[in-house]
Amino acid sequence: xxxxxxxxxxxxxxxxxxxxxxxxxxxxxxxxxxxxxxxxxxxxxxxxxxxxxxxxxxxxxxxxxxxxxxxxxxxxxxxxxxxxxxxxxxxxxxxxxxxxxxxxxxxxxxxxxxxxxxxxxxxxxxxxxxxxxxxxxxxxxxxxxxxxxxxxxxxxxxxxxxxxxxxxxxxxxxxxxxxxxxxxxxxxxxxxxxxxxxxxxxxxx
Numbered sequence: 001x002x003x004x005x006x007x008x009x010x011x012x013x014x015x016x017x018x019x020x021x022x023x024x025x026x027x028x029x030x031x032x033x034x035x036x037x038x039x040x041x042x043x044x045x046x047x048x049x050x051x052x053x054x055x056x057x058x059x060x061x062x063x064x065x066x067x068x069x070x071x072x073x074x075x076x077x078x079x080x081x082x083x084x085x086x087x088x089x090x091x092x093x094x095x096x097x098x099x100x101x102x103x104x105x106x107x108x109x110x111x112x113x114x115x116x117x118x119x120x121x122x123x124x125x126x127x128x129x130x131x132x133x134x135x136x137x138x139x140x141x142x143x144x145x146x147x148x149x150x151x152x153x154x155x156x157x158x159x160x161x162x163x164x165x166x167x168x169x170x171x172x173x174x175x176x177x178x179x180x181x182x183x184x185x186x187x188x189x190x191x192x193x194x195x196x197x198x199x200x201x202x203x204x205x
Contacts, residue, residue, distance in 0.1 A: 016180030021051035060143035
């Protein structure tokens with residue numbers, strides 16, 4: 001019964017990232033991505049990010065139309081700075097966790113050529129993170145239609161064939177997090193499409 005519901009809860013970020021990869025892999029006509037950063041979860045859950053990345057690349061190679069709406073550079077910087085300063089889940093907590101330090105070290109080496117965490121400053125982390133998302137936008141989405149927008153996105157989503165979507169609702173607080181849902185409710189799908197269209201119209205006005 002639970003799995004048959006048209007809208008159901010998936011968990012907190014990044015637990016639903018493998019679901020995003022699985023959803024994208026089932027697309028036959030279109031994939032629409034509407035989220036804050038090109039590399040969604042590239043640091044928080046690297047293995048599932050790689051699954052998402054590979055699914056996107058498979059779809060573009062198969063001729064599926066992929067449309068991506070993400071923040072521009074200024075908003076990316078604001079988001080990353082905000083994430084760094086979070087008391088729970090920010091840069092300091094990553095440096096204090098042995099497991100997360102390993103993930104952070106791999107991320108910095110892959111995208112910034114930084115081989116050691118010693119002396120890592122917030123500004124250096126910001127520099128590498130921005131460069132990582134620029135690289136991902138160019139490489140992962142090179143066959144996709146990419147639109148950059150400004151202004152706060154009220155939610156994020158990954159939609160296939162205008163039939164099914166995974167939605168992430170960000171909660172901005174001292175303990176910022178995101179909650180994921182899967183939906184096939186057509187009223188909900190229509191609302192997501194309207195949100196995207198409205199934001200793209202605002203960009204061009």
